[in-house]
Amino acid sequence: MEDNLNQVNDPTPQEIQKDDKAVPVISVDNLSMRQLMELDACTRCGECSRWCPAYEQDKKEGITPRGRAQAFKDIVKAQHGLWAKLLGRPRVTKEQIEQFVSELYECSTCRQCYEVCPVKIDTVELWERIRRSIVDAGCGPLEQQKLLIQSVKSYDNPWAQPRSSRTRWAKGAKRQKKIAEEPKDITRQKAEVLYFVGCTGSYDVNVEPVAINTVKIFDAAGVDFGILGVKEKCCGSVLLRMGDREYERIAQENIVQFNDLGIKTMVTSCAGCFKTIKEDYPKTGKLNFKVLHTVEFIIELIQAGKLNLKNEVKLKVTYHDPCHLGRHSGVYDAPRKLLTMIPGIELVEMERNRENSRCCGAGGGLKSGYPDIQNKISQTRIKEAEATGATELVSACPFCYQGLQVGIQALESKLTMRDITDLVCMAIEDKKS
Amino acid sequence: MYMYFEATALLYALTVVTLVIFFIGVYSHIYLWRKGKASSLHHKLLSGPIIQAFILDVLLQVQLLKQSLVRWVMHFCIFWGFLGLLAHTTLLAIMSHFVPRDSSLAQFIFLGSGKYFLDVWGDLWGLTLLMGIVIAVLRRYVVKAEQLDTILSDTTALLFLFLIVLTGFFSEAQRLASFPYEPSMGYSFVGNPLASLLRPIPALLFDYLTVVWVHTLISLIFIGYIPFSKMWHVFVSPVEIALDASEKIKFGETYGG
Numbered sequence: 001m002e003d004n005l006n007q008v009n010d011p012t013p014q015e016i017q018k019d020d021k022a023v024p025v026i027s028v029d030n031l032s033m034r035q036l037m038e039l040d041a042c043t044r045c046g047e048c049s050r051w052c053p054a055y056e057q058d059k060k061e062g063i064t065p066r067g068r069a070q071a072f073k074d075i076v077k078a079q080h081g082l083w084a085k086l087l088g089r090p091r092v093t094k095e096q097i098e099q100f101v102s103e104l105y106e107c108s109t110c111r112q113c114y115e116v117c118p119v120k121i122d123t124v125e126l127w128e129r130i131r132r133s134i135v136d137a138g139c140g141p142l143e144q145q146k147l148l149i150q151s152v153k154s155y156d157n158p159w160a161q162p163r164s165s166r167t168r169w170a171k172g173a174k175r176q177k178k179i180a181e182e183p184k185d186i187t188r189q190k191a192e193v194l195y196f197v198g199c200t201g202s203y204d205v206n207v208e209p210v211a212i213n214t215v216k217i218f219d220a221a222g223v224d225f226g227i228l229g230v231k232e233k234c235c236g237s238v239l240l241r242m243g244d245r246e247y248e249r250i251a252q253e254n255i256v257q258f259n260d261l262g263i264k265t266m267v268t269s270c271a272g273c274f275k276t277i278k279e280d281y282p283k284t285g286k287l288n289f290k291v292l293h294t295v296e297f298i299i300e301l302i303q304a305g306k307l308n309l310k311n312e313v314k315l316k317v318t319y320h321d322p323c324h325l326g327r328h329s330g331v332y333d334a335p336r337k338l339l340t341m342i343p344g345i346e347l348v349e350m351e352r353n354r355e356n357s358r359c360c361g362a363g364g365g366l367k368s369g370y371p372d373i374q375n376k377i378s379q380t381r382i383k384e385a386e387a388t389g390a391t392e393l394v395s396a397c398p399f400c401y402q403g404l405q406v407g408i409q410a411l412e413s414k415l416t417m418r419d420i421t422d423l424v425c426m427a428i429e430d431k432k433s
Numbered sequence: 434m435y436m437y438f439e440a441t442a443l444l445y446a447l448t449v450v451t452l453v454i455f456f457i458g459v460y461s462h463i464y465l466w467r468k469g470k471a472s473s474l475h476h477k478l479l480s481g482p483i484i485q486a487f488i489l490d491v492l493l494q495v496q497l498l499k500q501s502l503v504r505w506v507m508h509f510c511i512f513w514g515f516l517g518l519l520a521h522t523t524l525l526a527i528m529s530h531f532v533p534r535d536s537s538l539a540q541f542i543f544l545g546s547g548k549y550f551l552d553v554w555g556d557l558w559g560l561t562l563l564m565g566i567v568i569a570v571l572r573r574y575v576v577k578a579e580q581l582d583t584i585l586s587d588t589t590a591l592l593f594l595f596l597i598v599l600t601g602f603f604s605e606a607q608r609l610a611s612f613p614y615e616p617s618m619g620y621s622f623v624g625n626p627l628a629s630l631l632r633p634i635p636a637l638l639f640d641y642l643t644v645v646w647v648h649t650l651i652s653l654i655f656i657g658y659i660p661f662s663k664m665w666h667v668f669v670s671p672v673e674i675a676l677d678a679s680e681k682i683k684f685g686e687t688y689g690g
Contacts, residue, residue, distance in 0.1 A: 037466050037672065081464070120677035
């Protein structure tokens, strides 16, 4: 791995670096021709700034996708452009790069900018690639974000929890009789379906009901499923979003592990894991199974007659589209369809929904790098949810669950945060007399 | 009575210089792009989505219309106005250089009713371009739309376009004002009223060729400047739109709808 890293920083930039006396050189090797062209394709129309959730809270031109593209273009032209080669490089200061880096990471990679860009610049992939160059140059990520990265590398999860605690939620749920049995270890007993719990659902006690509910639903439907237990590792999303090269190693190891299981379907609760495994892993290696989000799989179970939504759930709910499920993966209808399948549910939409759904601010390292900004973004979303008159705010991602809770607590909102599996459980469970 | 601007050796020389500068600018971009080592495409290029996106998002700019009618009108006018004028100039250049003057086509274009068509065509697209520029200037400098962040290249691009269209109309008016009014001048529905304003004021009547040279020089400088300016997006953005249409991941909304 170390050798690979050295190969990426080719000698030319290193030579330049010597001349520049500690001004880091940002390699463009990690980017594609198309991505470098995208920097020129930006028309500076500013539509991205109208929708950017971070810019909405922190009015700095440098954090808009337009400003970020312009700043990066200025840096790479000065360090790698034709005129720099022929006429001598214009000065790029260390401060200029530091400012760019801080602005580059003030982004939740929510992909709203791509949705509204008239030129359809694939912004998030561009930011991720630029972040990789920044990390290669030793300029990123931000100090606070390094803790998450280090944790994934040391513990296979971003929450600095020991590997042995990954199944604590299942053991606790069985002890408390919330589930009949712990899910089987799929590495010992084969199953058709792998439930990939994800780090947040596994370790965060506030979010572990997502995993418990999912197991209850699968058990009720008689699904032949298993989990990886303590052998489950982070999907690597955190590393990919923040530009760490270690992502490739994790992805490759996971792909081998998953493919060896002989499963037909992988189901994930977390929109981030879903996006990473379904959309990003195939760029690293082939998967021999299909990947579904829990909402998609539950609909499949209902349609196959395996799950009976028998109880009326009289709640007025509004649905928050997780960025990685919606904009990144195109799944908008399935969660809404599932909600409307539950008897008694009244679904009301927020002003911004589906492709234009406001981000909760938790993704892309924003929550760890800029917790105050994430808090404000979350509060804005909560106010939008409150305006619908709903009593429940429903989502389909443990990470959004965490992120939105921040806003609920800050505002002391009366909204109840729920994962969609919670409502499904309410509809299927036998009522206690 | 119609005078047309004849190409001279100086014009050829300046055009060559302009094109050399233009292509050096283009090369400077490609030079940087080629340093990107990652794969540009994840999928095989698909002609269907590319053609569809080119028609809807490049030629018709539907994506802008969905966002804002004003922005769509502005961009549509600048885009088509400039293309219309480019086609006008290109046609005249081809006619002047490659089509014999005594051919029936040249007779039709220069002396027949074809010239009326060209008069209307030139004024129509010139006015369209001017309308787009005016909206852009109002949005950027008067209304100061919140989403805009003006840097020098934004102002320079608009200034160039404005000067090109202004000197274009002014040169047309000068040409018409060199002659007494006749009804066929009405086809130049912008140039003719301008000529009517100029005729009574001798101080505003310049040598037609001088005015055309000014117009030509500004246009040539602009063309050479394009790869170094924000107008470079005219070439690059359609490529990105087309690639995105082809590359767009086939999102798996498996159980939706």
